[in-house]
Amino acid sequence: MNYTDLTTLGIALGLGLLVGLQRQKTDHQMAGVRTFTLISILGVIAGFLTREYDNAFILPVLGLSIAAMLMMANYIKIKKFDKPDVGQTTEVAALLMFAIGAYLVVGSQLIGVLVGASMAVLLYLKHHLHEFIERLSHKDLSAIMTLAGISLIILPILPNETYGPLDVLNPQNIWLMVTLIVGISVIGYFIYKVVGKKAGIISNGILGGLISSTATTVSYARKTKEAQNISKLAVFVITTASAISMVRVLIEIGVVVPEKLGQIILPIAAEIVIVSILCVIIFYLINKNNSDNEMPEPSNPAQFKSALLFGLLYGFILLAVAFTKQQFGNNALYIVSIISGLTDVDAITLSLSQMMKDGRLQTELGWKLILLASISNLVFKGIMAIVLGAKEIVKWIVVVFGVAIVSGLLIIWLWPQSWHF
Numbered sequence: 001m002n003y004t005d006l007t008t009l010g011i012a013l014g015l016g017l018l019v020g021l022q023r024q025k026t027d028h029q030m031a032g033v034r035t036f037t038l039i040s041i042l043g044v045i046a047g048f049l050t051r052e053y054d055n056a057f058i059l060p061v062l063g064l065s066i067a068a069m070l071m072m073a074n075y076i077k078i079k080k081f082d083k084p085d086v087g088q089t090t091e092v093a094a095l096l097m098f099a100i101g102a103y104l105v106v107g108s109q110l111i112g113v114l115v116g117a118s119m120a121v122l123l124y125l126k127h128h129l130h131e132f133i134e135r136l137s138h139k140d141l142s143a144i145m146t147l148a149g150i151s152l153i154i155l156p157i158l159p160n161e162t163y164g165p166l167d168v169l170n171p172q173n174i175w176l177m178v179t180l181i182v183g184i185s186v187i188g189y190f191i192y193k194v195v196g197k198k199a200g201i202i203s204n205g206i207l208g209g210l211i212s213s214t215a216t217t218v219s220y221a222r223k224t225k226e227a228q229n230i231s232k233l234a235v236f237v238i239t240t241a242s243a244i245s246m247v248r249v250l251i252e253i254g255v256v257v258p259e260k261l262g263q264i265i266l267p268i269a270a271e272i273v274i275v276s277i278l279c280v281i282i283f284y285l286i287n288k289n290n291s292d293n294e295m296p297e298p299s300n301p302a303q304f305k306s307a308l309l310f311g312l313l314y315g316f317i318l319l320a321v322a323f324t325k326q327q328f329g330n331n332a333l334y335i336v337s338i339i340s341g342l343t344d345v346d347a348i349t350l351s352l353s354q355m356m357k358d359g360r361l362q363t364e365l366g367w368k369l370i371l372l373a374s375i376s377n378l379v380f381k382g383i384m385a386i387v388l389g390a391k392e393i394v395k396w397i398v399v400v401f402g403v404a405i406v407s408g409l410l411i412i413w414l415w416p417q418s419w420h421f
Contacts, residue, residue, distance in 0.1 A: 008044055008104050008105055008109065009041065009044055011109060011112070012040040012041055012044040012100075012101045012104055013037060013040065013041060015040055015097070015100060015112075015117070016033075016036045016038070016039065016040030016041065016097060017033060018120045019036045019093060019116065019119060020032055020034065020036030020037055021033050023036060023093065023123065036093075036097055039094050039098050041101065042101065043101020043102040043103075043104075044101040044104055044105055046058055046063075046098075046102050047102040047103070047104065050102070051105060051106065063095070063099070063102075066094065067095060070094060096115075096119060097116070100115055139300045142302070143186055143190075143300050143302040144302075147179075149304070150302070155175050158172040158175050160172040164319070165319065165323075166319060166322040166326065168318045168322045168360075169318060173354065175311060178307050178314070180252065180255060181310060181350075182302050182307050182310075184210060184248060185212065185301035188207050188210025188211040189302075192211065201237055201286070202240065202283075204216075205236065205237040205238075205239070206244050208220075208240070208241035208244070209240065209241040209244020209247070210244060211301055213245035213377075214377075214380075214381060214384070216237065217238045217384055220233075220234040220238055221234065221388040221389035222388050222389070224389040224390040225388070225389065225390050231389075231396060232282060232285055232396060234389065235385075235397060235400060236286060238381065238385055239275060239278055239282060239401075239404075242275060242377075242378060242381060243275040243276050246271060246275065249349050249370060250265060250268055250269070250272075252349050252350055253265075253349065256354055257353045257356050260366075262420060262421030263367070263421070264367040264370075265421065266421065267367055267415045267419075268370070271374070271404070271411055274408075278400050278403060310344070310346075310347065313347045314347045314350060314351060317336070317340050317347050317351040318351045320340075321333060321336055321348075321355060321361075322355070324336050325361070330362075333365070333369055334369065337352075337369040337372045337373040338372060339376075341375070341377045342376050342377065342380045345373050345376075348369075348370070348373040349370050349373065352366050353366070353370075371411065371412055372408075375404075375405050375408040375409065381401075382397050382398075382405075
């Protein structure tokens with residue numbers, strides 16, 4: 001007895017019941033739980049017959065037969081009802097269920113299960129998806145299309161070769177980093193769209209860090225000019241966003257150079273813990289009446305112009321780091337990290353991570369430069385908050401950011417080389 005075939009039949013039976021259950025729950029008269037289960041099993045049997053008799057015509061003939069029956073059922077429905085439902089979702093789902101059943105035999109069972117389960121979830125989420133799409137604004141749609149263009153159109157056609165001086169400029173690699181940063185920002189943006197404006201101050205800080213900690217700093221610092229009694233709340237959100245931006249740094253390192261994440265994660269995580277403790281302290285000092293402040297509406301996180309500028313900045317920093325290391329040695333890289341961190345910590349993080357991956361930069365020096373860039377970015381955001389915010393915010397920013405900056409510098413200076421995974 002072939003237990004593999006029995007397992008395949010069992011999987012097809014389960015997937016057919018799952019999809020059919022969803023369709024019947026929607027009161028669809030075309031096909032329900034029994035029909036979808038039978039179609040799924042028919043697909044498996046068609047796969048068995050194709051394999052047994054080595055005949056490539058069995059599958060398409062049976063597939064066309066199911067398509068013909070669905071067409072006939074639709075024709076009868078149109079004739080019988082005055083206002084028939086002419087949607088094609090169930091029909092396409094039935095054909096896909098047949099194809100999945102066959103693919104369980106002739107292809108990968110894992111892919112078959114993933115596609116079948118994903119189809120059931122997609123069918124179930126119909127109303128939620130429609131509501132979400134109806135709420136999309138022009139800005140939201142622009143973000144989705146821009147991300148699709150950046151990742152699915154531009155990225156695949158770029159050459160995967162190094163060009164230019166110092167042999168560090170790889171167009172596809174540079175644009176992959178652009179896609180990563182834009183993708184993280186878009187995810188944060190749509191989380192904001194889902195949870196809404198009144199997400200709570202903790203969520204505001206987290207989402208601000210995912211979308212843009214710098215933009216969050218500017219927005220909340222300006223809010224303190226309008227309402228000076230929210231100074232501590234603004235400092236909390238700004239600090240939380242800064243902590244999340246450091247988590248972003250770890251995510252970026254993990255994506256670019258995962259094999260060395262164990263050597264990098266502890267010192268940066270230590271700084272994140274220190275900043276998080278500061279967030280907790282501020283949180284318990286916040287007046288309860290100020291906990292319902294809204295997060296400012298973020299701008300479109302996926303703009304082609306911004307993506308292009310980031311790509312150029314990333315490429316420039318790659319060149320600057322490689323040139324500085326070659327001409328002036330490792331110590332000069334600290335200055336590059338400080339200057340780059342003032343403008344964009346993501347670009348310098350990705351540049352240094354890429355150099356560590358290629359073996360052109362030691363991991364021990366790499367994490368120090370990345371953490372120094374993050375500290376430099378903290379200095380920049382602290383200055384912006386002081387300049388743009390009310391006077392009441394100054395002492396809080398100086399104390400909180402001062403502790404975070406000094407702690408980071410001490411970690412860079414005193415962290416033992418042997419403390420890593």
